[in-house]
Amino acid sequence: MRVDSTDIPGLLLVHLDVHEDARGWFKENWQRRKLTDLGFPDLGPVQHNVAHNHRRGTLRGVHAEPWDKLISVVTGRVFGAYVDLRAGDSFGRVVTVEADPSVAVLVPRGVGNAYQTLEDDTSYSYLVNDHWSPDATYVAVDAADPALAIPWPIPVADSVMSEKDRANPRMAEVEPMPVRRPMVLGANGQLGRALADAFPDARQVTRDDVDLTDPAAVAALPWRDTDVVLNAAAYTAVDAAETADGRRAAWAANASLSAALARLAREHRCTLVHYSTDYVFDGTTGGPDGHTEDEPLSPLGVYAQSKAAGDLAVGMARRHYVLRTSWVVGDGHNFVRTMQRLAADGVSPAVVDDQVGRLTFTDELVRATRHLLDTEAPYGTYNVSNSGEPTSWHDVAREVFRRSGRDESDVSPTSTAAYGQEMGQGRQLAPRPSNSVLNLSKIRAVGFEPEDAMTALERYLRR
The missing domain is CATH 3.40.50.720 (NAD(P)-binding Rossmann-like Domain)
Incomplete structure (x- = not known):
């Protein structure tokens, strides 16, 4: 395992060991002791979610929640985009990464997460350290906002998206998530x-x-x-x-x-x-x-x-x-x-x-x-x-x-x-x-x- 920092404070890339043979592959997606020994925060996960996407070009996000999450690809490949939506000097900063099962990303509280699938039948895993709640503070932003200039491999107009995500506000209209x-x-x-x-x-x-x-x-x-x-x-x-x-x-x-x-x-x-x-x-x-x-x-x-x-x-x-x-x-x-x-x-x-x-x-x-x-x-x-x-x-x-x-x-x-x-x-x-x-x-x-x-x-x- 290797942990790399990014231009967004607290957003970490985790390079995982994927062991492959004729049967398929195996990886340790979350190994507390190894990761904390590398300086990774002790995530303390309480909920695990998996999103399956049928088609290439599915786009989900950009969403920021009031908890941390470790996201990773289970099958397929994605183009991930992360936008800092927290109040502070890094507000609006963007980091992108192409990920397969060998890459996981720690997304800290208040940083927006989005991904676009690059293959059919792509599954995406979220390990989160707080339970979902309807009364929590959520922040979202338009994935196609020119101000973000996210270089999506597939045009947003041609992507499979929810109506809710297509209606997300532009950055100029976003109220930053307050820091803890x-x-x-x-x-x-x-x-x-x-x-x-x-x-x-x-x-x-x-x-x-x-x-x-x-x-x-x-x-x-x-x-x-x-x-x-x-x-x-x-x-x-x-x-x-x-x-x-x-x-x-x-x-x-x-x-x-x-x-x-x-x-x-x-x-x-x-x-x-x-x-x-x-x-x-x-x-x-x-x-x-x-x-x-x-x-x-x-x-x-x-x-x-x-x-x-x-x-x-x-x-x-x-x-x-x-x-x-x-x-x-x-x-x-x-x-x-x-x-x-x-x-x-x-x-x-x-x-x-x-x-x-x-x-x-x-x-x-x-x-x-x-x-x-x-x-x-x-x-x-x-x-x-x-x-x-x-x-x-x-x-x-x-x-x-x-x-x-x-x-x-x-x-x-x-x-x-x-x-x-x-x-x-x-x-x-x-x-x-x-x-x-x-x-x-x-x-x-x-x-x-x-x-x-x-x-x-x-x-x-x-x-």
Whole structure:
């Protein structure tokens, strides 16, 4: 097998081995492992169609559908023509090829496909990765449009065509098929806002727009038109999750939603990016450089358990990235802003000094997300935080006070147990991991170098 690119992005020619003897011939028309090893997309076919054409000169197309298809000749020969009908710089570009059973063509979503049979009794095979639907977006164009200048071997006027194909519009009248674009879930949270800014063409979905705990509402989102799902939606009220209502809400948002997204992303061939937490570990383990991605999960509280379940569910998506992070700081209510406000108000707080980790700024999470997607890094779980020496919450608070013009000694240390007793006041507080340090070797191995946390903190405070 050999795979060649063409002038239309994503349109690939596959040269197949046809083994022939006195009995006839045999070929592997779709061999997943061989093709993906050659850099071919993992098609994930769900439907197989065959069109038989009685007469030479039959012309079908030009049609573009919202799915990918691998087309090939079963018997006979064809002249194939492919027109890019997607919005973008290559709109209207044409590629032609003469094909027999030794050639297959991967036609990506939004690229129009047409062929003219060059022999009687020609059969044509379509392997597609989505089920046909009458409500999907289809685009067609006139095969005889002079603007395309397709050099059909047999004049279009003399071809056998359907009336529908003869009535297809000219290129000047065609509305390009929109490209698939990202979707940000939880777009009104700290991380969601940062993702929405970094992916300006993304659809932004907030809890006000859609009840993300309603499976029907989630399934009704525009999945066919989405290529990457950035799931920043989560229930993060760690202590409230210990209550009866909070427990149900945490599992609905963090576990059930993640499972639904994994299923839908798999069905619609989306890449699912999901954001996890250091809370999936109990903080009693982790090597000298912190918890690794393959360390067994050991969540303590309800929030932690629901997030751990979500991680496992997301792993069922064929194309997924789980970004496991810690101590997130962004645009909104967070620990750093609270300490900055206390410093300005003259308050001298007591802050826990027996929980150790690293800050993660949302712009760093966004940068890591971009890197994984743009470099097409191997799918899986990646730890992402800012780098530098691990600190305690007490250390961070002292640094904020110092940079805010307060004496850092105005921040006194306390233990997690003492803080919980003081703040609990009869309420059940969730257990926290004492060690939240994440090992960053894996994300570094794919070419991403995290920024030092204190450097990022200084810039954040200046903002």
